[in-house]
Amino acid sequence: xxxxxxxxxxxxxxxxxxxxxxxxxxxxxxxxxxxxxxxxxxxxxxxxxxxxxxxxxxxxxxxxxxxxxxxxxxxxxxxxxxxxxxxxxxxxxxxxxxxxxxxxxxxxxxxxxxxxxxxxxxxxxxxxxxxxxxxxxxxxxxxxxxxxxxxxxxxxxxxxxxxxxxxxxxxxxxxxxxxxxxxxxxxxxxxxxxxxxxxxxxxxxxxxxxxxxxxxxxxxxxxxxxxxxxxxxxxxxxxxxxxxxxxxxxxxxxxxxxxxxxxxxxxxxxxxxxxxxxxxxxxxxxxxxxxxxxxxxxxxxxxxxxxxxxxxxxxxxxxxxxxxxxxxxxxxxxxxxxxxxxxxxxxxxxxxxxxxxxxxxxxxxxxxxxxxxxxxxxxxxxxxxxxxxxxxxxxxxxxxxxxxxxxxxxxxxxxxxxxxxxxxxxxxxxxxxxxxxxxxxxxxxxxxxxxxxxxxxxxxxxxxxxxxxxxxxxxxxxxxxxxxxxxxxxxxxxxxxxxxxxxxxxxxxxxxxxxxxxxxxxxxxxxxxxxxxxxxxxxxxxxxxxxxxxxxxxxxxxxxxxxxxxxxxxxxxxxxxxxxxxxxxxxxxxxxxxxxxxx
Numbered sequence: 001x002x003x004x005x006x007x008x009x010x011x012x013x014x015x016x017x018x019x020x021x022x023x024x025x026x027x028x029x030x031x032x033x034x035x036x037x038x039x040x041x042x043x044x045x046x047x048x049x050x051x052x053x054x055x056x057x058x059x060x061x062x063x064x065x066x067x068x069x070x071x072x073x074x075x076x077x078x079x080x081x082x083x084x085x086x087x088x089x090x091x092x093x094x095x096x097x098x099x100x101x102x103x104x105x106x107x108x109x110x111x112x113x114x115x116x117x118x119x120x121x122x123x124x125x126x127x128x129x130x131x132x133x134x135x136x137x138x139x140x141x142x143x144x145x146x147x148x149x150x151x152x153x154x155x156x157x158x159x160x161x162x163x164x165x166x167x168x169x170x171x172x173x174x175x176x177x178x179x180x181x182x183x184x185x186x187x188x189x190x191x192x193x194x195x196x197x198x199x200x201x202x203x204x205x206x207x208x209x210x211x212x213x214x215x216x217x218x219x220x221x222x223x224x225x226x227x228x229x230x231x232x233x234x235x236x237x238x239x240x241x242x243x244x245x246x247x248x249x250x251x252x253x254x255x256x257x258x259x260x261x262x263x264x265x266x267x268x269x270x271x272x273x274x275x276x277x278x279x280x281x282x283x284x285x286x287x288x289x290x291x292x293x294x295x296x297x298x299x300x301x302x303x304x305x306x307x308x309x310x311x312x313x314x315x316x317x318x319x320x321x322x323x324x325x326x327x328x329x330x331x332x333x334x335x336x337x338x339x340x341x342x343x344x345x346x347x348x349x350x351x352x353x354x355x356x357x358x359x360x361x362x363x364x365x366x367x368x369x370x371x372x373x374x375x376x377x378x379x380x381x382x383x384x385x386x387x388x389x390x391x392x393x394x395x396x397x398x399x400x401x402x403x404x405x406x407x408x409x410x411x412x413x414x415x416x417x418x419x420x421x422x423x424x425x426x427x428x429x430x431x432x433x434x435x436x437x438x439x440x441x442x443x444x445x446x447x448x449x450x451x452x453x454x455x456x457x458x459x460x461x462x463x464x465x466x467x468x469x470x471x472x473x474x475x476x477x478x479x480x481x482x483x484x485x486x487x488x489x490x491x492x493x494x495x496x497x498x499x500x501x502x503x504x505x506x507x508x509x510x511x512x513x514x515x516x517x518x519x520x521x522x523x524x525x526x527x528x529x530x531x532x533x534x535x536x537x538x539x540x541x542x543x544x545x546x547x548x549x550x551x552x553x554x555x556x557x558x559x560x561x562x563x564x565x566x567x568x569x570x571x572x573x574x575x576x577x578x579x580x581x582x583x584x585x586x587x588x589x590x591x592x593x594x595x596x597x598x599x
């Protein structure tokens with residue numbers, strides 16, 4: 001039976017139920033999706049007349065399909081979100097960026113703690129956020145600490161520990177930042193009442209916390225405890241000041257969320273605004289690259305699910321700027337007038353500002369890069385603008401495992417797919433000049449034979465000797481004169497050019513020198529990393545070579561399969577037999593037992 005027939009058979013047997021499906025290419029998951037009806041949704045991918053070219057490319061890579069049936073569409077949403085986060089399939093939209101936004105955690109322990117955290121561990125407690133601005137998080141925590149006496153220690157305040165007198169109050173108690181629950185000086189009920197009000201503030205429900213403070217202030221005043229009543233009044237003022245910093249939309253609004261999208265051919269921009277008790281308490285804008293020509297509805301639905309899970313939202317009213325089918329029990333609306341329409345317009349304005357800022361920043365970065373490259377061209381007297389730069393460096397320790405690295409920069413930025421590393425093949429011992437001659441010759445003889453465009457500038461990490469070796473190699477392959485070449489001596493940052501007796505010294509603050517240094521440092525780190533990897537590999541091979549009865553070919557097979565000595569020693573007898581056969585496996589198992597005995 002063919003692969004296509006196998007896939008069709010899997011699709012035909014899918015259930016008419018909500019769930020999540022996973023597409024595999026070999027052992028790799030390439031796409032995860034959710035569905036109200038698994039059979040209908042997955043079948044739609046295989047209707048060639050109704051899918052785009054990009055989706056057809058995805059389908060052509062599918063070798064297996066797995067699915068998980070769930071009880072509701074809401075469960076499918078949650079499961080899909082978790083799988084995409086953990087697996088990051090190639091063809092899924094990925095909203096995750098390089099930032100780790102912080103949360104405020106209220107722990108589940110007795111006498112809960114309140115503190116900032118970046119990594120959510122569900123068992124630890126309840127999380128509020130994420131906070132896109134750390135300053136907002138700090139301001140909220142400071143307010144909580146001023147209003148309520150929440151402990152900051154990490155003591156385990158179990159009933160047994162407290163009643164046995166295991167702990168003593170600390171400085172926080174003496175400066176009135178804590179009421180001493182560790183010595184049973186504050187009851188659990190009183191403490192939890194404070195925690196309840198803290199949670200209200202973290203959820204944006206200021207009015208409930210305000211009402212509780214007013215009640216407390218009036219109660220103290222009626223008992224003629226005016227000093228304590230004044231302290232509560234000051235706390236109330238702080239809460240009012242905190243509330244006034246939030247943008248008021250309308251007091252008649254309770255809880256609602258606004259989502260909007262503006263889409264282009266290859267990228268989509270989305271904004272989210274959260275309103276609680278008539279105030280905007282959070283706003284966030286993100287952009288994503290389209291992977292499979294997703295519709296605006298699909299992208300925005302995914303964004304809404306992502307945000308609601310991240311913020312633990314349960315708001316029932318959701319405003320959008322496009323029609324979205326009801327999903328996960330959420331009701332959507334598109335207002336055409338009034339204050340809700342104004343709120344939607346605000347969300348769209350946020351997208352336009354974000355887009356303008358992002359495009360402006362990209363243009364500024366591009367303009368700055370062009371300026372630097374023009375300055376570099378002038379400083380080095382180059383015939384052409386150095387849009388394509390390649391840089392070489394050797395790496396060895398006392399002549400062992402000699403290697404070299406080459407990095408490539410295009411338009412002033414690293415082009416990491418073009419990076420190359422080289423094992424030195426023709427040089428014995430620590431000979432930097434000969435090693436440089438070999439790798440430069442190998443690199444450009446190949447580029448010429450494959451009719452690839454030569455770089456505008458070659459940078460050699462080293463002095464006149466390394467430069468001379470590179471020039472000789474370029475002459476031998478017929479590339480000299482077609483590409484500019486320089487070397488950089490690290491000690492004084494001297495720049496050598498072919499034929500010039502004296503080095504060139506650029507201003508230490510010059511942008512062109514900083515670019516050269518960036519490229520030189522990049523190739524140095526790249527070469528060293530590869531060298532360390534080779535040393536580790538050869539150390540493993542050397543250890544294996546000491547085993548009598550194991551050939552070099554067998555060692556190569558072992559290393560290719562297990563990568564390290566540690567993994568070879570941890571392998572089962574079945575894995576070893578499958579990899580190198582019964583005889584070699586028995587020799588290895590005997591050697592492994594001996595090494596364990598010796599250690």
